[in-house]
Amino acid sequence: MFLKTGAGTVEGVPADGGSEHFYREGGARRIMSVANFPDEILSFLQMEGLTVLDVASRHRCDSLVELGCYDGRALEVAKVANMSYVGVDVNSVAIGSLSRRIAYEGLGEWARAVLGSIRVSEDWVPEVRGERPLLLLPFNLIGNLDEPAKFLAELGGVGRLGVISFFNDDAWTTEVRRAYYTACGIAIHEEGPGTHGGTLFRGDGGFRSQSFSVRGMQRLLEAAGATLVHETSNRLGCCIAVRFSSVPSGARA
Numbered sequence: 001m002f003l004k005t006g007a008g009t010v011e012g013v014p015a016d017g018g019s020e021h022f023y024r025e026g027g028a029r030r031i032m033s034v035a036n037f038p039d040e041i042l043s044f045l046q047m048e049g050l051t052v053l054d055v056a057s058r059h060r061c062d063s064l065v066e067l068g069c070y071d072g073r074a075l076e077v078a079k080v081a082n083m084s085y086v087g088v089d090v091n092s093v094a095i096g097s098l099s100r101r102i103a104y105e106g107l108g109e110w111a112r113a114v115l116g117s118i119r120v121s122e123d124w125v126p127e128v129r130g131e132r133p134l135l136l137l138p139f140n141l142i143g144n145l146d147e148p149a150k151f152l153a154e155l156g157g158v159g160r161l162g163v164i165s166f167f168n169d170d171a172w173t174t175e176v177r178r179a180y181y182t183a184c185g186i187a188i189h190e191e192g193p194g195t196h197g198g199t200l201f202r203g204d205g206g207f208r209s210q211s212f213s214v215r216g217m218q219r220l221l222e223a224a225g226a227t228l229v230h231e232t233s234n235r236l237g238c239c240i241a242v243r244f245s246s247v248p249s250g251a252r253a
């Protein structure tokens with residue numbers, strides 16, 4: 001159980017510091033629209049899809065859980081790898097689109113689209129099928145979370161294996177990210193050091209996203225009780241496979 005209550009508000013204050021609010025209210029379309037991606041992003045996403053396929057095959061995973069799936073960006077990978085699929089996203093338009101795609105392609109037996117917060121386990125854990133799920137945190141989703149170590153530690157209660165895709169702390173990557181967020185129409189009002197060795201951007205509507213240094217990610221995994229099992233990287237970032245601890249570590253972000 002991650003949180004007993006949902007990602008709602010307490011006296012009007014978004015419970016997670018605002019990032020979910022940004023995505024729920026239309027930010028998702030801006031951030032995930034391919035039209036807003038600088039060309040450099042495409043190889044990063046390609047690396048991510050191929051890594052998921054590779055890890056799923058090496059570890060004989062039988063289901064893919066895409067956390068922050070938008071319109072089901074990893075659904076094709078699950079189809080090729082013959083895994084069942086659950087996509088979870090806080091944005092209702094994106095989940096509506098994924099639901100229609102699942103229905104249109106006749107995939108309803110083994111694919112699900114869940115509208116909800118990844119931080120609220122009741123929203124999506126009951127939909128996870130299979131004995132060896134692979135938990136995917138795609139496209140720097142980890143950089144949107146306020147308490148990433150706590151979240152990773154809690155994932156151990158759902159499955160043992162995860163894939164985390166994240167931007168690195170290179171100055172060139174920060175330039176590409178700045179161009180990307182600007183193309184999304186986000187007014188950036190803060191850019192500076194993040195809590196895990198990378199660069200944190202904050203923007204209008206509650207947008208926040210940080211990148212990670214190698215050391216920062218190592219520390220994050222340690223705090224979460226997770227261990228690295230596989231790593232792929234390119235100029236923009238890394239895609240790592242990790243094994244989660246089944247014992248909650250009481251991690252702090």
Ligand SMILES: C[S@@+](CC[C@H](N)C(=O)[O-])C[C@H]1O[C@@H](n2cnc3c(N)ncnc32)[C@H](O)[C@@H]1O
Nearest residue numbers: 023028068070089090091117118139140141209
């Ligand atoms: C995969 S992340 C992309 C992050 C972006 N590339 C960056 O650099 O910050 C965006 C997707 O995750 C979803 N998302 C973000 N936070 C979420 C949460 N707490 N629960 C469910 N979906 C979430 C958004 O709605 C959106 O579709």
